[in-house]
Amino acid sequence: MSTATTTPTGGRELSQPPSDGISNLRFSNHSDLLLVSSWDKTLRLYDVGENVLKAEFLHAGPVLDCCFHDDSSGFSASADHTVRRYAFGSGKEDFLGRHDAPVRCVEYSYAAGQVITGSWDKTLKCWDPRGANSSDRALVGTYLQPERVYSLSLVGYRLVVATAGRHVNVYDLRNMSQPEQRRESSLKYQTRSVRCYPNGTGFALSSIEGRVAMEFFDLSEAAQAKKYAFKCHRKSEAGRDIVYPVNAMAFHPIYGTFATGGCDGYVNVWDGNNKKRLYQYSKYPTSIAALSFSRDGLLLAVASSYTYEEGEILHEPDAIFVRNINEVEVKPKPKALPVPPP
Amino acid sequence: MNRKKELCRNFQRGSCRYGSRCKFLHTTQQEAKPNPYGFGNQSTIHFPNTTQQQKPNPYGFGVQNKPQLHNNSPQKGSSNFVAKYQTPAKPFENKWTRSSSPGATNVTATQVQAQSQASDHKCTDPESCKKQIIEDFKKEAPLWKLSCYGHRKYGPCDIIGDISYEELRSAAYDDARQGLSVQSIVERERKLYLSKLNEFDNLLKKPYGSQSPSFHQMNSPPISSSPQMSQSPVFMNNASSVNVQGNNVPSFSSFSQLKAASNLGSENRSEPQGFPSGNFGQPSPFQKASQSSFGLGKFGNSVVVAANNILDLLKKVEKELRKQIQPAGNFPNPSVSSFNFAIRPTGSLSPQNFDGTNSQQLNSVSRAATPSSDDEFLKDRLQPEYVDNIPTAVERKICLTSRAQQMHYLPSAAFSKMWEGVHFFQLNAISIRHQECNLWNSLLHQTLLRP
Numbered sequence: 001m002s003t004a005t006t007t008p009t010g011g012r013e014l015s016q017p018p019s020d021g022i023s024n025l026r027f028s029n030h031s032d033l034l035l036v037s038s039w040d041k042t043l044r045l046y047d048v049g050e051n052v053l054k055a056e057f058l059h060a061g062p063v064l065d066c067c068f069h070d071d072s073s074g075f076s077a078s079a080d081h082t083v084r085r086y087a088f089g090s091g092k093e094d095f096l097g098r099h100d101a102p103v104r105c106v107e108y109s110y111a112a113g114q115v116i117t118g119s120w121d122k123t124l125k126c127w128d129p130r131g132a133n134s135s136d137r138a139l140v141g142t143y144l145q146p147e148r149v150y151s152l153s154l155v156g157y158r159l160v161v162a163t164a165g166r167h168v169n170v171y172d173l174r175n176m177s178q179p180e181q182r183r184e185s186s187l188k189y190q191t192r193s194v195r196c197y198p199n200g201t202g203f204a205l206s207s208i209e210g211r212v213a214m215e216f217f218d219l220s221e222a223a224q225a226k227k228y229a230f231k232c233h234r235k236s237e238a239g240r241d242i243v244y245p246v247n248a249m250a251f252h253p254i255y256g257t258f259a260t261g262g263c264d265g266y267v268n269v270w271d272g273n274n275k276k277r278l279y280q281y282s283k284y285p286t287s288i289a290a291l292s293f294s295r296d297g298l299l300l301a302v303a304s305s306y307t308y309e310e311g312e313i314l315h316e317p318d319a320i321f322v323r324n325i326n327e328v329e330v331k332p333k334p335k336a337l338p339v340p341p342p
Numbered sequence: 343m344n345r346k347k348e349l350c351r352n353f354q355r356g357s358c359r360y361g362s363r364c365k366f367l368h369t370t371q372q373e374a375k376p377n378p379y380g381f382g383n384q385s386t387i388h389f390p391n392t393t394q395q396q397k398p399n400p401y402g403f404g405v406q407n408k409p410q411l412h413n414n415s416p417q418k419g420s421s422n423f424v425a426k427y428q429t430p431a432k433p434f435e436n437k438w439t440r441s442s443s444p445g446a447t448n449v450t451a452t453q454v455q456a457q458s459q460a461s462d463h464k465c466t467d468p469e470s471c472k473k474q475i476i477e478d479f480k481k482e483a484p485l486w487k488l489s490c491y492g493h494r495k496y497g498p499c500d501i502i503g504d505i506s507y508e509e510l511r512s513a514a515y516d517d518a519r520q521g522l523s524v525q526s527i528v529e530r531e532r533k534l535y536l537s538k539l540n541e542f543d544n545l546l547k548k549p550y551g552s553q554s555p556s557f558h559q560m561n562s563p564p565i566s567s568s569p570q571m572s573q574s575p576v577f578m579n580n581a582s583s584v585n586v587q588g589n590n591v592p593s594f595s596s597f598s599q600l601k602a603a604s605n606l607g608s609e610n611r612s613e614p615q616g617f618p619s620g621n622f623g624q625p626s627p628f629q630k631a632s633q634s635s636f637g638l639g640k641f642g643n644s645v646v647v648a649a650n651n652i653l654d655l656l657k658k659v660e661k662e663l664r665k666q667i668q669p670a671g672n673f674p675n676p677s678v679s680s681f682n683f684a685i686r687p688t689g690s691l692s693p694q695n696f697d698g699t700n701s702q703q704l705n706s707v708s709r710a711a712t713p714s715s716d717d718e719f720l721k722d723r724l725q726p727e728y729v730d731n732i733p734t735a736v737e738r739k740i741c742l743t744s745r746a747q748q749m750h751y752l753p754s755a756a757f758s759k760m761w762e763g764v765h766f767f768q769l770n771a772i773s774i775r776h777q778e779c780n781l782w783n784s785l786l787h788q789t790l791l792r793p
Contacts, residue, residue: 062515079515308510
């Protein structure tokens with residue numbers, strides 16, 4: 001835990017955080033750069049090690065998602081319906097394309113070399129970033145979804161799309177003409193986010209009802225038997241549960257365990273294989289909007305930012321905390337039988 | 343001795359009448375026998391696989407450590423087996439819960455716990471569905487209400503109409519950008535909430551087969567046409583392609599339009615301020631108003647409530663209408679609706695304009711400008727950028743308004759100006775005076791519903 005700040009909880013708070021809610025944040029795959037998209041219409045790049053804001057890009061509307069291309073550029077998805085690419089060093093902005101409604105998610109697939117965006121206009125679009133700035137040459141394909149896209153996740157060649165109405169589509173990026181699998185969520189309420197396991201065997205779905213479902217791509221009986229769901233982010237009060245939405249999930253790149261963040265302000269770390277909770281971090285000032293592990297799994301960025309789940313109310317200021325991860329917090333504890341001391 | 347090695351089937355079922363005298367093996371070790379139901383087997387839940395005829399395995403709900411399974415089985419296995427053997431197809435009530443298993447030390451709290459109540463609910467009868475729903479709502483009502491809901495896992499939604507908080511926030515930001523006050527935004531959101539809560543209530547009352555896809559189903563008097571409502575709830579300032587349902591539905595793609603539609607005072611049960619919440623909350627105050635005032639089911643043309651200094655304006659309008667109206671049964675409706683549309687409070691029309699233009703409006707009403715110029719004027723107002731992405735509605739407006747002119751209604755421009763002012767006033771007005779409401783009511787009744 002960093003001793004630089006006096007906050008006993010949470011880790012280091014980044015300086016110059018966005019002035020409005022944080023919609024998503026991502027660590028780079030190559031370094032400790034953190035890309036943050038926010039409702040204050042900016043896309044910000046932080047160097048976490050030095051705790052400094054390196055670049056800031058203003059949009060015409062709130063930025064709802066962001067992702068890295070490589071260390072020098074990234075993509076943004078904005079409520080002004082556009083998808084853009086930014087080169088961090090030069091500050092250059094490229095226009096990739098447009099949806100008919102706010103663009104909710106953006107992902108970059110290294111395997112396919114394409115940018116994939118999901119929007120509330122019920123479509124998924126794939127873009128070739130090399131065609132940026134030329135009208136329509138960037139667009140590779142448009143794929144209609146059953147409903148508005150709420151969340152996307154990629155692993156290898158697989159893309160999982162979670163939409164409104166509890167639909168989940170699984171695509172193979174090599175053949176996008178139709179989904180590889182069409183599913184309904186096993187959870188009963190609105191899906192909040194979906195994240196694929198780093199080992200590519202399945203995905204985790206989280207919903208507003210304080211539950212996370214662990215699913216698998218393999219449709220065989222044996223694999224499907226392993227799926228389950230668990231309750232989390234709930235508070236027991238006077239006999240009933242207060243059920244908080246689970247907004248964010250992030251998988252540890254090395255151990256495969258994952259952290260979930262909910263509107264209760266807590267971040268929990270879970271071991272999916274052994275079905276246990278490994279750790280719970282102390283409470284953050286307000287809802288957790290986004291989580292991201294660094295590429296080596298030593299840092300966890302937590303966006304503590306009110307997510308509007310109670311409408312327009314007064315709330316704690318939005319902040320980004322970066323905490324150093326101890327191995328004990330994220331390492332799975334297999335069900336080893338107790339070994340008698342020698 | 344050979345037989346001793348075989349497992350006693352009755353014992354497995356929980357009732358062997360030979361007891362210790364039984365020739366077969368009484369043991370609860372499941373590994374000895376390949377139990378298809380797999381309860382307490384090494385691997386995760388098998389049971390649902392084999393007993394589920396209709397559905398694929400819904401849950402492998404949190405299997406715990408193997409040692410614990412063995413511990414459990416003596417107590418619970420038998421009873422469960424009884425249940426399973428007897429009615430494999432019945433919605434299995436999983437009495438074996440994680441919390442009762444000993445040595446749950448490595449599970450912190452009850453977080454990773456089998457969902458006993460909902461493991462494999464099958465819609466075999468409405469009662470079980472209803473129970474399921476009641477239990478869900480009672481125990482696990484989520485904080486965020488504007489959600490779809492499906493009582494069956496992996497099943498379709500019972501209540502549709504998902505709104506994520508980002509969508510709500512985005513809409514609120516857009517509205518704020520267009521100049522709405524925070525209070526009105528909050529009102530709108532609250533209405534959305536209320537309508538959704540009502541939907542959940544309705545589902546609770548009539549769970550099975552009550553899947554009305556209408557987002558907006560409320561307890562309000564049945565509005566015969568809900569074609570505009572059954573649209574999936576894409577609200578905000580979306581392109582018309584998303585919103586338009588066809589058949590005369592006004593594509594209320596912006597909340598601002600809905601502000602032109604307000605309640606008529608006492609008849610509406612929602613707040614008099616009358617901000618129907620976007621496309622979603624729109625039906626309730628909206629249609630009630632329409633029913634009470636116009637009887638124009640579909641369109642829900644409601645009337646802007648006027649405040650004090652509009653009174654004169656209204657009286658003048660009334661006079662004009664009485665003079666000029668043609669008995670044209672259903673026609674009035676679209677034209678009035680077109681006037682509704684003509685009200686577009688964009689940023690350019692700020693509230694302060696109202697006071698200034700009030701007198702002008704009075705003048706214009708009495709003026710009776712020539713149709714051609716008014717037509718132009720109206721068309722001008724219906725520029726796409728003014729109207730915010732509703733091309734079809736725009737076309738409709740133009741068409742309808744021109745027809746209205748043919749029918750010798752009030753000059754459209756004047757009327758629209760009046761509406762504009764009134765509309766803005768309504769934005770600002772907090773209280774509604776009943777006399778104005780009644781005046782308007784009577785005005786419309788007389789003029790528009792005349793045969």
